[in-house]
Amino acid sequence: MIIRNFGVRHGRQVLSAPPSAPSCLRLLSTQTTTAVAGNEAAVEQLAALSATHAAREARLAAKRQEREIAAMPSKFKKFIAYQKETEKLGSEIERRYLPDEIIRNPPHDASLEDLLAAQCHMGHHVSRWNPANSRYIYGQRSDIHIISLEQTAAHLRRAARVVEEVAYYGGLILFVGNRKGQMPIVTRMAEMAGACHLFQKWTPGCITNKDVLLQGGQLKIVDETDRELQGFDEHLRDCRPVTPDLVVCLNPLENYSMLRECAVATIPTVGIVDTDADPSWVTYQIPANDDSLRSVALIAGVLGRAGERGQQRRLEDAKQGVVAWQTPKDVTTFVNRVNKNIKAEAAAKEKKRLAEGGPDDNGLKPADLMTEEEVLAEMFGPGAVPSKY
């Protein structure tokens, strides 16, 4: 190695690079530094050098970290001060549009402005119209039909009243919307109205062929305050599947078979009728745009709220003892049959006990099965007790 050229050749590298033991050794010695067998002293020296270097590095890093931590509070204070100073700069958004808001918290009634903002007035291309809808159409513009929002609002209120009343009378409501993106809308409105929902394909025959298609579906018997009643297992096993009392359809065009089944089975239906739909498919029409999710969400939200009101009214009245609905015929038949069996069993037991002349094993006396007046008549003979009136 030529020593006089050392500074020229390696000076820059040596000064800039961190002092590392292997490179120094390499520059200052002519002999090889690779650990070969029998050169253990050199290997030990190398290890000791690198160990001291690493320790020094670690000490330096720890000191640096301490310094940084010590500087942190003042820096944080400065940051907070800067944030306070600048937080009033720039623009503020006063009103913002949240697409989910109309699903999460729908209004109880839709004003004409709400309907307009939700684009309920947009119909289809004029060539696709169904002339049966002409009384819902306000005019045409840019080759599409514009639905009259006054008609929409009036029909929507009527439909909301229908949903509310059916919920109040304890009817089973089904909400159907099986277009893409309608799932959250349908589930939310069913949740509000305490109803059932369908966001997939309607299986044709679920009403007209219910005994086959819906066999074994889960049912429960509830009282007027919606508490489940026990002792109806036998009935629930044997009874027929139920049909809804009201069907609300958000897209009638895709659900023709369902609406037809409802009409045949005399189930009232509510549907959103766009300018290309047939208003005679449903019982209660709501002329509106059924292609915009915002429009559908607004209308569905109003109907869901109506159902919610109906359920609340029903439960409040039930607490006061007012029940607007009557027990279905099959349930009444079952209850009567069960009562009759119980009475027959008791009578048989009584007869058996009398025949044997043994003591009453269950503690029941004939007097327990009689009314008060019958007992008195038994004791004192008929006519002994004067009638109250």
Place this chain on the structure above:
Amino acid sequence: MARGPSRLLASRVHQTATEHLSSTIYPNTYNPPPPWVNALANIPPSEIWTRPYPEQHSLTPLHLPKSRKTPPKSLYRPTKIAHPEDRLRKDFYGDHPWELARPKLLMEIDGKDARYYDWSKGMRQKGMKLSGESVVQRQLWLMEVGGMTKKQAYDKARKEFYQLRRFEETEARIAQEEARAYGAYFGKTVTQVGMELEDKEYNAWLKWAGEEIEGQEMERQAAYANDIDLPEVEGEEVVDA
């Protein structure tokens, strides 16, 4: 929907259900109506299929044919909705077609946006971006309330608009310059990106064309080579034979 009277099935569900319930075959049996029958007793469905004479929207009166022999056509069709702004809008965008290329907000939150604007106060409105619609609305206000003719109002509105646009553009340019001075960079411009894409296509074509030329040259050479080879092969065969 089915044809005939069954088209009315859906509309007449309540009548059908009450008829079924009032059956006199077993008059004394317990037969409660389904819950909806009582619920909907006082809410009849609205009438359907009626075609009222539609509202007439055209600004000019309807021209009916003079002859009694030809009945008026499409009397019951919905008419076209026309607004006084339509013509003004068409004129403005005809003169300034590139205004249509600017982004536009189509959505309303509460549907009352038109009530928040006051066109007597000038072109700038709170919550509305400056656009051709501002010119149209301002012009209409000047015509209807300011008592100007269409041309005068257009000139006034459009000059206000030009001034505000100039102001906006200058503001944007200065903001950009300031940002650049503070070290911001905005990447490539649209033109640069377009030129790069174009260059890429040219280079790809150049490569493809070179390959094509090479292939054709090789084919040509191969064809000549066969011509030369043929007599030799024949000669060899002759020699072998």
